[in-house]
Amino acid sequence: MDLKGKNVIYEGGFGGIGQHCLKQFLAKGIKNLIIFDLKENAEILENLRKSYPQSKIFFVQFDITNKDSITKAFIAAVEKIGHFDVLVNGCGMMDDTKVDLMIDINLKGLINSTLTALPYMDKSTGGRGGLIINISSVAGLEPTSAVTIYSAAKHGVTAFTRGMANPVFYDHHGVSFITICPGITETDLVANPQTKATFEYAKHLAGLLDMAARQSPEICAENLVKVAETGKNGGVYKLDLGEIKEVTFPVFWKPVMKSSTESS
Numbered sequence: 487m488d489l490k491g492k493n494v495i496y497e498g499g500f501g502g503i504g505q506h507c508l509k510q511f512l513a514k515g516i517k518n519l520i521i522f523d524l525k526e527n528a529e530i531l532e533n534l535r536k537s538y539p540q541s542k543i544f545f546v547q548f549d550i551t552n553k554d555s556i557t558k559a560f561i562a563a564v565e566k567i568g569h570f571d572v573l574v575n576g577c578g579m580m581d582d583t584k585v586d587l588m589i590d591i592n593l594k595g596l597i598n599s600t601l602t603a604l605p606y607m608d609k610s611t612g613g614r615g616g617l618i619i620n621i622s623s624v625a626g627l628e629p630t631s632a633v634t635i636y637s638a639a640k641h642g643v644t645a646f647t648r649g650m651a652n653p654v655f656y657d658h659h660g661v662s663f664i665t666i667c668p669g670i671t672e673t674d675l676v677a678n679p680q681t682k683a684t685f686e687y688a689k690h691l692a693g694l695l696d697m698a699a700r701q702s703p704e705i706c707a708e709n710l711v712k713v714a715e716t717g718k719n720g721g722v723y724k725l726d727l728g729e730i731k732e733v734t735f736p737v738f739w740k741p742v743m744k745s746s747t748e749s750s
Contacts, residue, residue: 487571487662487714489514489516489572489714490515490516491515491517492516492517492571493516493519493520493567493568493569493570493572494516494518494573494574495519495520495560495570495573495574495603496511496519496520496521496522497522497573497574497575497576497577498550498576499576500523500525500526500527500530501523501576501577501578502672502673502674502703503576503621503671503673503703503707504574504576505530506703506704506706506707507707507711508521508534509534509537509538509707510707510708510710510711511711511714512534512538512541514711515540515541516541517541517567518541518542518543518544518566518570519534519541519542519543520543520545520566520567520570521544521545521546522546522547522559523545523547523548524547524548524549524550525547526545526547531543531545544563544566546559546562546563547559550577550590550595550598550599551587551594551595553598553602556595556598556599556602557602560602560603569606569607569614570606570607571616572616572617572618572619572714573599573603573607573617573618574618574619574621574714575596575599575619575620576621577591577595577596578592578621580633580675580676580679580682581636581681581682582633582635582636582683583681583682585635588639589635592639592642593639593642593643593646596620596643596646600618600646600650603618604618604659607659607660608658608659608661609659610658610659610660613659613660614660615659615662616660616661617662617663617664617714618661618663618664619665619666619710619713619714620643620647620664620665620666621643621666621668621710622640622641622647622665622667622722623637623643623667623668624668624669624670624724624726626639626640626641626643626644627641627722627733631684631691632679632684632688632692632694633682633684633692635684643665644667644722647664647665647722648663648720648722648735651663651664651719651720653719656719662717662719663720664713664714664717664719664720664721664723665721665722666713666723667722667723667725667726668701668706669700669701669724669725669726669727670695670698670699670700670726671700671701671703671706672700672702672703673703676700679692679693679696680692680696701728705728709725709728709730712730713725713730
C-alpha cells in the first residue's frame with residue numbers, strides 16, 4: 487500500500503513501539519492520524535504536530551477492554567476524518583499474574599476492535615477496503631513457557647489474523663490482514679520479566695528474557711511500516727533484531743470431505 491495521503495488509526499499509539507510507529511507513518515506523508523489510547527500523552531502529541539505539520543493528528547480516548555468504548559472511539563474517528571485506510575491494533579501487555587486483563591487486552595479487545603472497524607471499511611457496503619495490521623509476537627509463533635498466558639493470547643492473535651485473511655472474506659470486503667510478530671524489543675512491556683512470569687517458582691525462565699538480544703523500538707517501527715507498504719494479505723512477518731522475515735506455516739489439518747454416498 488502506498489501510504490501517502492492515507493488515513494491511519496493506531497491503537498496503543500503512545501506505547502513503546504507505537505510512538506515510533508506514529509513517526510514512521512507520518513514520515514510517509516499520511517493525511518490523517520488518529521491515536522487511540524487509554525490516556526492522552528500531550529507531550530508526544532505536541533511533538534508530532536510540530537514535526538509533521540502536513541498531517542492532521544488527533545487523539546481519541548478508548549479502553550480496549552470495553553466494547554462500548556471501542557464502538558464510541560470508531561464513531562468519533564469517522565466523524566473527524568470521514569474514513570480510514572489503515573488500522574493498527576497495537577495495544578498489548580505482558581503480565582501473566584493478571585490473566586483476565588491479559589486476555590482482554592491482547593486478544594479479546596483486538597478481536598472486538600477488528601470486528602468493529604470492518605463495517606466502516608467494507609467495500610460491499612460502500613467502504614474503501616484497506617489494511618488491518620494486528621500485532622502479535624514471536625511468543626505467538628513459538629510457545630513461550632516463561633509467560634504461557636501471554637504466549638497463548640498472542641497465538642490467538644496470529645491464528646485470528648491469518649483466518650481473517652481468507653480470500654472469501656477479502657473478495658467480500660476488500661480488507662487485507664497482516665500479522666506482525668516483533669521479537670524482544672527494548673520497551674517497558676518486557677521490563678522486569680521475573681515479576682510477570684506464569685509461576686513464581688519458575689520465574690528464572692522469565693529471567694532468561696533479560697539475557698536475550700533485543701532490538702530497538704525505532705527499528706521495529708521502521709520495519710513494521712515497511713511491511714505495511716509491501717506485505718501481502720495473510721502474511722505473517724517476524725520483526726526480530728532489525729530483520730524482516732515472512733513466516734510460512736505447514737498445513738497440519740484439512741477437513742476430509744464426506745463422499746456423495748455418505749452425505750446422501
